[in-house]
Amino acid sequence: MSDRLGYVTSETIYLPAVVANGTTITIQTGTAALFAGAPNAATHRTLATLGSGASYAVSGLAQGEVLSVQGYTDFTYQIILSEPSLPEPPGTGVASALVTGTCTGSPCPLGASVSVHAVVWPAAEAVDHWIGYTASEAMFLPSELANGAVISVDSGTAMLFAGFSGSVDHRVLATLSGSNSYVVQGLAPGEVLSVRSGEGFTYQIDLPTPQLPPEPDEDEDEESLASASVSGACVGSPCPYGPSVSAHALVWPSSAQPLHRWLGYSLSSGAYLPSRVANGTFVMLDSGSATLYAGLPTHSNHRPLATLSAGGSYFVQGLASGEVLSVQSSAAFTYRIDVPQMPPVPPGGESMESVAASWRCETFGCNNSPDWNGTVINWPYWSAYSDNARTGDQLRTVYSSSGALLYPYMGPWANGCEVTVTSGTALIVEWQRGSNVWREKWLGPGDTHVINLTAPEDGVLIESDDWQGGFSVSVRNCTPQPLP
Known part of the structure; x- marks a missing residue:
């Protein structure tokens, strides 16, 4: 391709994704950067910056995106193009059904009847009602079966919606077409x-095997645990509920590496369990009552999952990546829990690849402030922060290109880490969390830096800007530790 936005280039410098994926680029002399994005997008993301002798195998470009290789000065290169794979012919999936909803109750805001082309679910648990309408087919799939489902549209276009059966407004999850x-x-x-x-439209679906909750433990000797009065002190921003907060809460075992942070508050105990451990957790109340909440640690409003009283139990599933679970009450309660085994800590000393990142402003005063883009080294969620704890539109939370939370801000445990850049260019930032002052150290391939925090510094970020592109590092004497 030779056109992008309103410009026509003198040569065909843009390679469509169908050919670009699988292509290998080798820079023989000079330096060049690989960029990818939609032809009508104002900015393209940096895939890699290559120097003499470096190669890059292109993968992950979305349908419709293009690849370009550009440099400020002359460079020479070698390319090995992939063999383009032809798309599957349309119509290979199951055909949608014309489903009619008849008003059998209240409310019925769309009239006496409504019709739509829809997926008819094969699961016996699928339901056929929405607000006051009863559908001719079971087109609504409960969340316990829907979470983990893979939906593909082979021909036509369809939209995925989610919400409660009694709610008029369902949110749009995605719009699919062309084998997406x-x-x-x-x-x-x-x-x-x-x-x-x-x-x-035609479609294919892959439904997950439902995970059954465990049977309650009948062992009468199992100890019932007491909730704790957990307090939170404002140490950052935002702190919308004043200088301190408190509640009776379930304190998760330290082996599960719970989080001690919510918004700008630092908690006295680990009351927030990350989703990759929370999913599959079983909670039972022996006395009192409590509510289970789920949401992102950077959001003030967490949704209630269930309210339990003595003898009640709940099996947690369906929490999204980056979300946390808490169990809270206004009064003391006792409980028993069954928490899945904590996933293993990534071993130290191995090469770590950077990931594309966007620093997003989510506070009220952002006024549509644009994202900051770059690449970062991402750490286990229990050992690093996802935000920089600064104020105003400088308060930024870090997300991946897929929208998942990243945790690039290392805690005090970073002191003494030896970082060696194995490819690309990296920036080591040593600073006091939340401040506007820091020290920077740029490193190229083969360069090594030992992190040396000087009071009041208590954090480190390993990053690069979006022009420099991806990088990799190896670390020594660097073991992630739970945040205080």
């Missing part, structure tokens, strides 16, 4: 999934 796929996650208990269109 979507993995469903994050639906709350009680929500349902539907896939609909104004016209017919």
Whole structure:
């Protein structure tokens, strides 16, 4: 391709994704950067910056994106093009059905009847009702089956919706067409999934095997644990509920590496359990009452999953990546829990690849402030922060290109880490968390830096800007530790 936005280049410098994926670029002399994005996008993301002798195998470009290789000065290169794979012929999936909803109750805001082309779910647990309407087919899939489902549209276009059966407004999860796929996650208990269109389409679905909750432990000798009064002190921003907060809460075992941070508050105990451990957790109350909440640690409003009283239990599933679980009450309660085994800590000393990152402003005063883009080394969620704890529109939370939370801000345990850059260019930032003052150290391939925090410094970030592109490092004497 030789055109992008309103410009026509003198040569064909843009390679479509269907050929670019699988292509290997080798820079023989000079330096060049690889960029990818949609032809009508104002900015393209940096895939890699290559020097003499360096190679890059292109992968992961989305349908419709293009690849270009550019440099400020002359460079020579070698390319090995992939063999383009032809798309599957349309119509290979299951045909959607024309589903009619008849008003059998209240409310019925769309009239006496409504019709739509939709996926009809094969699961016996699928439901056929939405607000006051009863559908001719079971087009609504409960969240316990929908979470983890993979939906592909082979021909036509369809939209995925999620919400409660009694709610008029369902949110849009994705719009699919042309063999695009979507993995469903994050639906709350009680929500349902539907896939609909104004016209017919064909699709394929892969439903997960439902995970059954464990049977309650009948061992009478098992100890019932008491909730704790957990307090939170404002040490950053935002702190919308004043200088301190408190509640009776379930304190998760330290082996599960719970989080001690919510918004700008630092908690006295680990009351927030990350989703990759929380999913599959079983909670039972022996006395009192408590509510289970789920949400992102950077959001003030967490949704209630269930309210339990003595003898009640709940099996946690469907929490999205980056979310946390808490169990809270206004009064003391006792409980028993069964928490899955904590995933292993990534071993130290191995090469670590950077990931593309966006620093997003999410506070009220952002005024549509643009994202900051770059690449970072991402650490286990229990050992690093996802935000920089600064103020105003400088307060930024870090997300991946897929929208998942990243945790690049290392804690005090970073002191003494030896970092060696194995490819690309990296920036080591040593600073006091939340401040506007820091020290920088740029490193190229083969360069080594030993992190030496000087009071009041208590954090480190390993990053690069979006022009420099991806990089990799190896670390020594660097073991992630839980945040204080």
